[in-house]
Amino acid sequence: MTERSALTRARDFLCPAGLAKALIIGLAVRLAIAPWTSYSYDIYPFYSASVDMLAGMGMYGHAVFSYPPGFGFVMYPFMLLLSLFVDPSLFGSLQPEILEMGAFSDLVSPFITAPAFNLALKLPIIIGDVLSASILFLMVREWKGEDAARSAYILWFLNPLVIWIGSVMGQFDMLAVLCTLAAVHLFIHQRYALAGLALGMGALLKIYPAYLGIFFLLYLLAAAGSAWRDRLSSVARLVAGALASTLPAVPLLLTTPEMIDFVFRRAGNDSLGGINPWFLASFIGSLTSPSGVSSGAGNFFQTPMFLMLVGVALVVIASVAMARSDRPPRESIMAGSLLVLIIALMFRSVTNPQHLLWALPFMLLFSFIDKRMRTPMFMLTASGLLFSLTLRTFAVFLYPLAVYTPLVSVEQLNSIVTAYFSGGPLVPALLLALSSMLGVVAMVKAIIMITSLPSGWFRKRLWGAGE
Secondary structure: OHHHHHHHHHHHHHOOOOOHHHHHHHHHHHHHHOOOOOOHHHHHHHHHHHHHHHOOOOOOOOOOOOOOOHHHHHHHHHHHHHHOOOOHHHOEEEOHHHHHHHHOOOOOOOEEEOHHHHHHHHHHHHHHHHHHHHHHHHHHHHHHOHHHHHHHHHHHHOOHHHHHHHHHOOOOHHHHHHHHHHHHHHHHOOOHHHHHHHHHHHHHHOOOHHHHHHHHHHHHHHOOOOOHHHHHHHHHHHHHHHHHHOHHHHHHHHHOOOHHHHHOHHHHOOEOEEOOOOHHHHHHHHOOOOOOOOEOOOOHHHOHHHHHHHHHHHHHHHHHHHHOOOOOHHHHHHHHHHHHHHHHHHOOOEEOHHHHHHOHHHHHHHOOOOHHHHHHHHHHHHHHHHHHHHHHOHHHHHHHHHHHOOOOOHHHHHHHHHHHHHOOOHHHHHHHHHHHHHHHHHHHHHHHHHOOOOOOHHHHHHHOOOO
């Protein structure tokens, strides 16, 4: 009876009542496109880490994989299973006829991964999509009821940007999103050790959950209504959970001292742009550089490091303000999580389409507080899709289809890429700037909705004036 009950609960969690059709449609679309699409420029590090791990060299064997180790842990079992049926030497191949595309954009890689590899890489991401939709359903159901929960599930699981980032591009940000959703759900229910564990697991995938860690810590310390002893106990449980999540990475730290350099290598990048307020720097740079990359100025106050420090300072201010808000705890935690993650996006040196997933599920949650949030949520979705397509054209994502099927040829895709870039940098740069502007406007609108409070509210909440 207990086992049957557990299976029933698992089934109801993965496929809530009334949502079987949405689940089937979403899975069918993902599984249909996953093998035949990829973004070769970004997928190569995952290929390199996969074959290095299978060869016993570890995910950082050739220093190509430059992420925290979390996704390496996740994808290894899938790649090991794939290697039982497909020789790793067949996971991908160099396509010399794509080399000429390097003259138009260095974002087009001639190494194309095989359909079986693409599917194995994207399967854990697709599983993450399902689990994230289920957690959203659970969070909204206990708050707003079944009908609202079904709406949340459908809006997330069938969101085109969610499908695009995971099942076309093969970016694993969704797995970090899953961890942050679980962390917020657990934090709302005051299960602080488990919330810290979820945040730490997310940070092993992508560093950005650390911003939520700052929010959680300050929320516990600044929220009124509890004794300091209880606050410090809650903080200790949160930190202990986060530290426990780092245990899987300890062997890597001991065996590969260079891992920290691999993981934080991107922090030394002086590029500015993407879907954030600094997109104009990218726009100007793209007119003079074929890759569209612009460099930050030598002045420290115009560097990515300075932007990050400003972002952290704003996160601290926002966290204290939300902790002292008059909202119900559930709403203040959801609103604070969204506000903190939007700040993290806006004060990155480069914000790519996959990064928008960090904030999107919390926009969806906030839309059940204020339905007007649906507008910036849809705008941000459109911004990510348009930016992804205008940066490279849709053709570059179809190279696996061209290499491994007769449905389209590499030459046809090359001609599309050539036609797009041969007119000069102005049109692509303008389209990128417009898509970036759409995303920035969406994030600004979201901030205004979250902070649309009476004059002096922040001052009162931060300093207790008038109390």
